[in-house]
Amino acid sequence: MAEVVLENISKSFGDIKAVDDISMTIPNGAFVVLLGPTGAGKTTTLRLISGLEKLDSGTVRIAGRDVGMDTPAQRDVAMVFQQYSLYPHMTVRENLSFPLRSPILKTPEDEIARKVNEVSEILQIPHKLDNKATELSGGEMQRVSIGRALVRDPQIFLMDEPLSSLDAKLRADLRVELKRIQADLGSTLLYVTHDQVEAMTMATHIGVLENGRLVQYGTPRDIYENPGSVYVASRLGLPRINILPSELFGGDHKGPQIGLRPENIVEGEGSEARVIRAEHLGDQTRLHLDLNGHPVVTLIDVHQDYPSGKIIKIRPRNPLYFDASGARVN
Incomplete structure (x- = not known):
């Protein structure tokens, strides 16, 4: 070799x-x-x-x-x-x-x-x-x-x-x-x-x-x-990373675009989002949300069940930031 x-x-x-x-x-x-x-x-x-x-x-x-x-x-x-x-x-x-x-x-x-x-x-x-x-x-x-x-x-x-x-x-x-x-x-x-x-x-x-x-x-x-x-x-990553305007979440941000892996979205506090549908895949459940007109996918416990139309709150955890051209901002 x-x-x-x-x-x-x-x-x-x-x-x-x-x-x-x-x-x-x-x-x-x-x-x-x-x-x-x-x-x-x-x-x-x-x-x-x-x-x-x-x-x-x-x-x-x-x-x-x-x-x-x-x-x-x-x-x-x-x-x-x-x-x-x-x-x-x-x-x-x-x-x-x-x-x-x-x-x-x-x-x-x-x-x-x-x-x-x-x-x-x-x-x-x-x-x-x-x-x-x-x-x-x-x-x-x-x-x-x-x-x-x-x-x-x-x-x-x-x-x-x-x-x-x-x-x-x-x-x-x-x-x-x-x-x-x-x-x-x-x-x-x-x-x-x-x-x-x-x-x-x-x-x-x-x-x-x-x-x-x-x-x-x-x-x-x-x-x-x-x-x-x-x-x-x-x-890389399934579901794919969510790329969203940073302004959708309160507080200060490092760049105009925020990248959130589905596992890095915390539920229960933050910005309000509406449930579109849930995908039950056995080992995980993918929750599809609408956040002020922007689609978001997150992961929830397989034993949880959210009906369509329900309003929940979400916030970022360990987000990635990108500038307007898509380059990473550290």
């Missing part, structure tokens, strides 16, 4: 700046997630590291070496795509062993057998080794797709939304599996997603992208608790 350093990398497609002067370090053994909406530059960044796209400017260093002139094969990276990318006529065993038979790796047969068996145990699919790929479920296909990368033992794993095409339960199960595998192997992994739950539950570091720029980079907790802007604050 290896540290990966991006130094001022940029890439344009015509007039569109897909990646705009990004610099970041992916530490050895880290699980780094690039988070952002469609078009933020996540996949292009991944492809620049892998060598599938050519840099316009900047440097990519893997294990201290400039790989700008290397082919994808020479960079010793393994990529997992959103789609399964399996050979349907092959068995699971044949799909897993295929990368090891490349002319570059020239892996001995006994080593291939050992690695395939080892990876199948890690992925908990040893009983599926002799099944054709077409006989697998969606979750099993994606495990095999991930396994094709794991057998390589590359310097870095690059994963482009590998769970997005799966149903909710499979996504949740494989999130746990993928984090376990990465921790057990101590591998360096760069993972692209627009799903904040994936980012918060798996990452050691999160890079938030906006229009091709890296706008914040840090631990999940730091980015959640100390976002640098309204944009970053809105990328």
Whole structure:
């Protein structure tokens, strides 16, 4: 495994700046997630590291070496795509062993057998080794797709939304599996997603992208608790952070906009708000309010029940402040 350093990398497609002067370090053994909406530059960044796209400017260093002139094969990276990318006529065993038979790796047969068996145990699919790929479920296909990368033992794993095409339960199960595998192997992994739950539950570091720029980079907790802007604050947290005019609450405020996470709204005192509806989700209840014409979502005890139209009082606790442009005010 290896540290990966991006130094001022940029890439344009015509007039569109897909990646705009990004610099970041992916530490050895880290699980780094690039988070952002469609078009933020996540996949292009991944492809620049892998060598599938050519840099316009900047440097990519893997294990201290400039790989700008290397082919994808020479960079010793393994990529997992959103789609399964399996050979349907092959068995699971044949799909897993295929990368090891490349002319570059020239892996001995006994080593291939050992690695395939080892990876199948890690992925908990040893009983599926002799099944054709077409006989697998969606979750099993994606495990095999991930396994094709794991057998390589590359310097870095690059994963482009590998769970997005799966149903909710499979996504949740494989999130746990993928984090376990990465921790057990101590591998360096760069993972692209627009799903904040994936980012918060798996990452050691999160890079938030906006229009091709890296706008914040840090631990999940730091980015959640100390976002640098309204944009970053809105990328993490469910329900989403409430961004409101500060004047809705009495007293002095540091900025014109106040950001309130649902768990940071205290009920029982403060400004009056009207209940719109309650969402009972089992482990929590989300209360949707109208605060002087502004929608607010807060969390209440699951045993409480508020009818629509009821008037309650709320006040901020540990609020975040932003200026008129959306930048954080400390």
